[in-house]
Amino acid sequence: MPAAESTPQTLYDKVFQAHIVDERLDGTILLYIDRHLVHEVTSPQAFEGLEVAGRKVRRPDCTLATTDHNVPTTSRKALKDIASFIQEDDSRTQCVTLEENVKKFGITYFGLSDKRQGIVHVIGPEQGFTLPGTTVVCGDSHTSTHGAFGSLAFGIGTSEVEHVLATQCLITKRSKNMRIQVDGELAPGVSSKDVVLHAIGKIGTAGGNGAVIEFCGSVIRSLSIEARMSICNMSIEGGARAGMVAPDEVTFEYLKGKPLAPKYGSEEWERAVAYWKSLRSDPDAKYDIDVFIDAKDIIPTVTWGTSPEDVVPITGVVPDPETFATDAKKAAGRRMLEYMGLVPGTPMQEVEVDKVFIGSCTNSRIEDLRAAALVVKGKKIASNIKRALVVPGSGLVKDQAEEEGLDKIFVDAGFEWREAGCSMCLGMNPDILSPKERCASTSNRNFEGRQGAQGRTHLMSPVMAAAAAIVGKLADVRKISQFNGSPHIEAAVAPESTTFSGSSSSGKAHPDERIETDDTEKEALADQPQDSSPQVNTTVTHNSGSPAAAAGLPKFTILKGIAAPMEKANIDTDAIIPKQFLKTIKRTGLGTALFYEMRFLEQGVENPDFVLNRKPYRGAKILVCTGANFGCGSSREHAPWALNDFGIKSVIAPSFADIFFNNSFKNGMLPIPIKNKEDLEKVHAEAVAGKEVEIDLPNQLIKDADGNTLCSFDVEEFRKHCLVNGLDDIGLTMQMEDKIAEFESKMTRETPWLDGSGYLKRKGAGGKLAVKAAPVPKTNRGDVKTEPLEW
Numbered sequence: 001m002p003a004a005e006s007t008p009q010t011l012y013d014k015v016f017q018a019h020i021v022d023e024r025l026d027g028t029i030l031l032y033i034d035r036h037l038v039h040e041v042t043s044p045q046a047f048e049g050l051e052v053a054g055r056k057v058r059r060p061d062c063t064l065a066t067t068d069h070n071v072p073t074t075s076r077k078a079l080k081d082i083a084s085f086i087q088e089d090d091s092r093t094q095c096v097t098l099e100e101n102v103k104k105f106g107i108t109y110f111g112l113s114d115k116r117q118g119i120v121h122v123i124g125p126e127q128g129f130t131l132p133g134t135t136v137v138c139g140d141s142h143t144s145t146h147g148a149f150g151s152l153a154f155g156i157g158t159s160e161v162e163h164v165l166a167t168q169c170l171i172t173k174r175s176k177n178m179r180i181q182v183d184g185e186l187a188p189g190v191s192s193k194d195v196v197l198h199a200i201g202k203i204g205t206a207g208g209n210g211a212v213i214e215f216c217g218s219v220i221r222s223l224s225i226e227a228r229m230s231i232c233n234m235s236i237e238g239g240a241r242a243g244m245v246a247p248d249e250v251t252f253e254y255l256k257g258k259p260l261a262p263k264y265g266s267e268e269w270e271r272a273v274a275y276w277k278s279l280r281s282d283p284d285a286k287y288d289i290d291v292f293i294d295a296k297d298i299i300p301t302v303t304w305g306t307s308p309e310d311v312v313p314i315t316g317v318v319p320d321p322e323t324f325a326t327d328a329k330k331a332a333g334r335r336m337l338e339y340m341g342l343v344p345g346t347p348m349q350e351v352e353v354d355k356v357f358i359g360s361c362t363n364s365r366i367e368d369l370r371a372a373a374l375v376v377k378g379k380k381i382a383s384n385i386k387r388a389l390v391v392p393g394s395g396l397v398k399d400q401a402e403e404e405g406l407d408k409i410f411v412d413a414g415f416e417w418r419e420a421g422c423s424m425c426l427g428m429n430p431d432i433l434s435p436k437e438r439c440a441s442t443s444n445r446n447f448e449g450r451q452g453a454q455g456r457t458h459l460m461s462p463v464m465a466a467a468a469a470i471v472g473k474l475a476d477v478r479k480i481s482q483f484n485g486s487p488h489i490e491a492a493v494a495p496e497s498t499t500f501s502g503s504s505s506s507g508k509a510h511p512d513e514r515i516e517t518d519d520t521e522k523e524a525l526a527d528q529p530q531d532s533s534p535q536v537n538t539t540v541t542h543n544s545g546s547p548a549a550a551a552g553l554p555k556f557t558i559l560k561g562i563a564a565p566m567e568k569a570n571i572d573t574d575a576i577i578p579k580q581f582l583k584t585i586k587r588t589g590l591g592t593a594l595f596y597e598m599r600f601l602e603q604g605v606e607n608p609d610f611v612l613n614r615k616p617y618r619g620a621k622i623l624v625c626t627g628a629n630f631g632c633g634s635s636r637e638h639a640p641w642a643l644n645d646f647g648i649k650s651v652i653a654p655s656f657a658d659i660f661f662n663n664s665f666k667n668g669m670l671p672i673p674i675k676n677k678e679d680l681e682k683v684h685a686e687a688v689a690g691k692e693v694e695i696d697l698p699n700q701l702i703k704d705a706d707g708n709t710l711c712s713f714d715v716e717e718f719r720k721h722c723l724v725n726g727l728d729d730i731g732l733t734m735q736m737e738d739k740i741a742e743f744e745s746k747m748t749r750e751t752p753w754l755d756g757s758g759y760l761k762r763k764g765a766g767g768k769l770a771v772k773a774a775p776v777p778k779t780n781r782g783d784v785k786t787e788p789l790e791w
């Protein structure tokens, strides 16, 4: 177990410190990853990279895969295999490719015929795969969800997925410590979703940039694990790398009997709990940013705009952009209201709704469904509601809800009761909004086009979405339901069978308890696609000759070219590349989809006003954006791939979202944060004038077309070293094999419960793994053979 440090540490410091494999003088850290979740959207290119390089998955026992984003949520009664079940070609290809990859690389996989399939952030906790004090990653921004257990959990891009698959490590830096303390008591009808929406409204979508947020205070302590997950889930919407809650009795109680947690009552369980109890911030620990929220200031909250920070209490009105602080904010506000079809001053409760979506990794767990069912019970959805969907987060949640009779309550009220998946949260599957349709949604992002092109999303809690379905407008749930306290706290307890009409509750406390621990390995392996199985579409092949996979990273030294100006703040990765283009299994060819919604009018006609459609910006190599928080939202590496493919190799902006920033470097691109307004304005002016700009990375200078220096910039030494030399950091990390193996031996001694104690036993625990024997990379993605032993 990690030794106690003398200086007071935060929860984040403790977990981070315990996972350091190696640290360079410049603060670059090789961090060990305990748990890796994999889904079909962000993994195909990573597996392809492994294959091309002849690398293996280092820790199949610590890797868990499922399909969630692309899967239809219609009945699976007729399911034979995924290849025949998914109609849409690209969605099918991604899912089939994942099945091929899990088979090829020996990874535990929950497919559509497995009750444990579901949204990746629902199934990890449900299985006890997520444990306190662990590092958890996934190629998905909402990995922050798992921080509710006191784990350090964060989203990564596809290149990092490949890095973790190959090395079980990541190259990273320390984050800042941020604390959000919520004290007091939640008022009746106020959910944990309201807490997090309120917090994001307060700090803004860039408020947590570069930081890990620890949520604490009496309100957080009073919440169930599921309610804490909803809060940590949306830390990413507050710009943070991760969100964490210190593990406590509530956490331990949740983990009892989970298939992949240490066996309850065993000596290992006792050891684990003793360690988990040490994972709380020391009394004098210092935070870089402190935020206090009084619970009495939180009432049911909804969003009005197209960014999660655009929140308003349900009792409020649509804000007037003319009252906003700056011209840029006024302009952004006007655009949002136009997009959302809203008029300033309209009471929020007068806004009519077309569709209702209860689901997503934020709010699709059993307590969410129980809470929404309490509101809906015995009522009917309003006649203007075109569709109301309830999409459980996993097959096990669905089963549990059905045992409690919740499905009947929803169906009787007019809701559709669906199968597990991401569904209308981002509409990569058939569940989408039509243009201009307005949705009351329990998901986490209200970006333009998120739930369907031109769709209008209002974020809210499950009980508020249920109320909107009943009233037909955004509604204050407190007016139609009686609450004794926070809905989440009430719903944490399984109802008696009499509580819900039609319930046949068997008294089982939690969905996953239905799987006998002894059978877990058998069950997991039973769902692995078999070699002879017709469900693997053999027409899907890995193109090992793919130029993208084999081309390597070009060296970045001097970049000179046209710079395109942009002014908008919070340009999210959904805007950089919308969801319909994520269904590729390649890294290339995405340039045509770049800024798709802004760049093209209806029917693919170019928007003549969009900067990249104008001369000379069609050939831009650089983007200069004066708005902050560029690349926020999803972890999709498709965003830098699209920029790169278009020809843009560097983005200059006041600040960047963390995952986009990382992803850019992994593709040989240079994101340059320039905080100094005057400096940024000088570069922006050159861009507006349509002149060339020169970026000199070795000297860290930005110059005008005549070679005059406009400003200097900062870049981390290690990142610069990799860019200038075109280095493949996977190869560099693999040269650290001895240190990684030594670290793993230590972990096996100190935290043995993390060694794949569940479905797949670790092969050769404590020793060196197959990675040493892997053939020398065929790829030239970096000069791994000639570089010194340094990373």
Ligand SMILES: CC(C)[C@H](C(=O)O)[C@@H](O)C(=O)O
Pocket (backbone or CB within 6 Å): 041, 042, 069, 139, 140, 141, 142, 155, 426, 582, 633, 634, 635, 636, 637
């Ligand atoms: C597809 C994936 C990269 C993405 C994410 O990272 O968040 C998705 O889950 C989303 O919610 O936009």
Ligand code: SF4
Pocket (backbone or CB within 6 Å): 068, 069, 119, 120, 140, 142, 360, 361, 362, 421, 422, 425, 426, 443, 444
């Ligand atoms: S945010 Fe939505 S799309 Fe992304 S993982 Fe969660 S449910 Fe899936």
